[in-house]
């Protein structure tokens with residue numbers, strides 16, 4: 001432990017914190033900004049231009065330098081990693097190239113729980129400035145600590161995310177993510193402030209007040225879960241607002257649950273904004289690990305901070321380049337709680353091609369499901385995201401649905417779906433035809449039979465946080 005703590009990582013990066021925003025000409029000009037003309041013309045903004053536009057070879061060199069340091073650091077300070085490396089018979093000096101990361105053992109969520117509460121901390125409590133914890137659906141919460149520098153790093157990444165969506169000084173952020181132990185609220189809060197935006201710390205819930213603020217405060221950026229954005233759009237209509245006239249929304253930052261292109265279309269057209277997918281996990285700082293830029297073609301993953309891999313979730317072996325797999329991240333600079341080869345259970349494909357926005361950071365081509373969420377129905381793998389994709393393609397289907405899996409002798413898939421209000425009220429609406437269309441579409445996509453039940457609009461309970469769309473009754477038996 002020769003390195004004194006404050007000089008562990010390069011200070012130059014931190015020195016750029018809160019630097020002025022750089023705006024440059026956009027390479028692929030887009031005439032419209034969401035549904036409104038862009039106020040600044042075709043400009044693209046960077047929060048940290050040098051790091052955001054870094055070329056792949058430079059990123060890789062930086063990754064390697066940081067990987068060597070963080071492995072040595074974790075092994076020296078965290079007994080869990082020391083023991084893990086010993087078991088795998090790898091000494092930190094054996095890390096000579098990026099591919100060597102594959103020699104290190106994985107870290108999984110259960111390791112965080114087993115070391116509850118402070119077992120994975122690499123620093124004394126006196127160095128920690130903040131904690132977050134994810135709600136433990138099964139027992140103990142997952143605890144994550146941040147040093148002052150970690151919180152700065154997280155803040156910078158979220159600020160980059162805002163810049164990538166086209167946020168500018170003068171924008172008003174309505175942050176409807178939950179504040180508290182959940183990382184969504186404070187993450188989007190810190191990043192927005194660092195970008196120089198005005199942030200309303202609304203937190204989730206109290207929909208009437210959200211809508212009132214949206215109108216009266218001139219909100220231009222809405223940050224929330226995608227399902228809550230849908231709900232806000234519905235309630236806005238019910239409360240008599242015309243979102244396109246009454247609201248000034250232009251950017252939506254939606255994350256914390258998977259969503260489809262069809263949901264994007266619905267949110268964009270009903271709220272009159274441009275929807276951006278943001279990715280993160282509380283274990284990896286929180287939101288801001290990756291974001292969709294103005295090109296809306298995949299989520300830029302800040303690879304100077306995260307070394308990513310995609311693996312086959314069954315075998316743990318790396319997938320072929322560009323192939324879909326489970327995302328695995330090594331956090332390259334986190335001081336309070338280093339994470340090495342953390343298995344996210346999220347399945348996605350990563351694209352390393354250069355993007356039209358000028359960023360070379362690889363893009364996650366949307367998280368298409370979690371390996372945890374995969375349902376095995378009569379021996380067939382079914383992802384809830386496939387069901388959503390299929391449903392949202394069918395005209396007349398509303399935004400709300402539920403997937404219920406049960407078993408008597410055989411597994412049974414039951415999909416309950418709301419009909420779009422306009423269609424439901426139309427005299428020409430024939431439920432039998434719609435039901436049959438959905439049944440056939442699901443059968444062709446999933447290759448299993450689903451019993452489809454059509455519901456009156458508003459039947460399914462609305463949520464203000466993450467939507468609970470799947471109920472597996474087999475697990476409760």
Ligand SMILES: [Zn+2]
Pocket residue numbers: 293294295300355356357358359
């Ligand atoms: Zn881009």
